[in-house]
Structure formats: C-alpha cells, structure tokens
Amino acid sequence: MRIALVQINPIIANIKYNTAKILRAIDFAGRLKADLVIFPELAIIGYPPRDLLWRQDLLEQVETALKKDIAPKSIKLGVLIGAPIVDSGNLYNAALLFSEGKLLGRQDKTLLPDYDVFEENRYFKPALKREPLLFKGLKLGLTVCEDIWNDKDYWNRRNYPVDPVEELIAQGADFIINISASPYHYGKIDLRSDMLQKMAGKYHKNFIYVNQVGGNDELIFDGSSLAVDSKGEIIGRAGSFGEDMLFFGYQDNILYLENWVRAKEELFPEKIYRAPSPEDIGCLYQALVLGVRD
Secondary structure (H helix, E strand, C coil), rough: CCEEEEEECCCCCCHHHHHHHHHHHHHHHCCCCEEEEEECCCCCCCCCHHHHHCHHHHHHHHHHHHHHHHHHHHHHCCCEEEEEEEEEEEEEEEEEEEEEEEEEEEEEECCCCCCCCCCCCCCCCCCCCCCCCCCEEEEEEEEEHHHHHCCCCCCCCCCCCCCCCHHHHHHHCEEEEEEEEEEECCCHHHHHHHHHHHHHHHCCCEEEEEECEECCCCCEEECCCEEECCCCCCEECCCCCCCEEEEEEEEEEEEEEEEEECCCCCCCCCCCCCCCCCHHHHHHHHHHHHHHHC
16 A cells, blocks of 8 residues: 655635645645545644634535545545534534545544643534544554544653543554644654654554644644654654655555655645754744744
C-alpha cells in the first residue's frame, strides 16, 4: 500500500478554496499510484472555525463539497479527511474515509479540549464509540488530534478518563492514523515526535500523523507531519511551517519512506524549512515569519 500525507494551509471557512487545494493533492497522489491520501483535521473548513460553525450555510457547503467533489475522487484511491459533520442534530469533528466513490466510514473525535485556546466542547459532541475501519484488508485506527494526547505511560496524569489509542489497539488496529490541527509553541515539534515514538514503541504499531500548517489569528500551525515505525523510529517527517507532501509504503506491517516520490514542487513550489532536532531558535523565527505572513 502507498500512503500519501498532505499537510495543507487552509483558509478558514473558504470551502471552495480548500476543496480545490484538496482535489489537486488527490489528483497528484493518484498519478503517483497512492492507495490512500490523508489530510489534516477539519481540512475542508480550516482550524479553528470557532463560531463560524454556527452558520448552517457553511455546514451545507461542507456537506456539498464532500458529496459532490471529494467522494467522486475516491473511486481509485482512499481519501481520509477531517470535516465537521452533523448527525442527529449534533455536530462532530470527524475523520471521514472515502473509498470507491462513497463514504466508507467515519471516526469522530473523542477527546474535546476546553483549555488554553481550545473550546471544542462549545461546538462538538464527543465520539459515541471508537472502532477500527477496514480498508484494503487493514484495520485503520483513526484518531483526531487530542485523541493521541492521553497516554497514561507518557504523562504524569490523564486529562480524560478514556484513551482512544488504547481502545483501538485493543480492537486489533493494524496501525494508528492521527489527523491533526496542533498549534505550535517552542519545543512542540520535539515533544510531539517523542510522544509518538514512545507510543509506537510501547504498542509495537506504526503511527502516522498529519498536521495542518498556517497562521490563523493568534495560532500558528507548524505541520511537521511524520510517520513512526513499530520500533519507535521516525522514518520520515515533512517540512515545518510550509505545505508539504510525503509518501510512504506499507507492506507486511513495515512502514517505509518512499524517497523517490518525495518531490512535491508541482503542488507546493515554495522552499520548505526542515526543523532540526532538537529544535533551535530558527524554528521560532520560522514560526513568527509564518504568523506575520499568513
């Protein structure tokens, strides 16, 4: 299986612009024979949409774009994308998996942060259940951003009573995918990478992480999407503070970077910054530049 990770810079509430960007990436991934292309949390509307989520016309635009634009593009490859979804009168922050031209399944976000800059409980309801989705014979454990930030062995205490990753692994997930819109602060790239490495090593599972990039009001999103193998080793990481795309191969429980298709100039021509490890002052500079420019 060939998997494409696409970190994009969406414009909040500009569904037409975001959809066009997503469709171009799907077409590009399809030409390179990807089996699955993955986009960030709420990619179709941008994060954080805040009170714009109260606009019914905007939610209708999202629904139309998913049905009329995204779904038809999934005839030859799977598309995993984040979007707000209305179900039985409630709004969910969902990871949607499209395949063969239709919605194959969805996993709603379980852990809704309501601290610091976050107030997701104001808009969304938490997932009612968590279970892997079957795609091409594999059980995909889908999570959304905060869902991976509650590991009892990594943190001194849990902020939530449930751990979606733990539940998905217990149900036989072959690997974990996290779509995210995780804001940057100094040291965040290293922290995030270390946490994912520890979790992958603990569960002996591959982890794939796809993050939004861009500057939205006071929040800066660094991207830095990555994949970690079942031994806890980072096998590939996208650039930081710019749009990027990575391709990975997956076979016999082995995830590996496909360097020969890493070039993404056709989609994202701007030169991208590669964050060092450990982070240095250059990362902070790049974050400030992005925040001012975007």
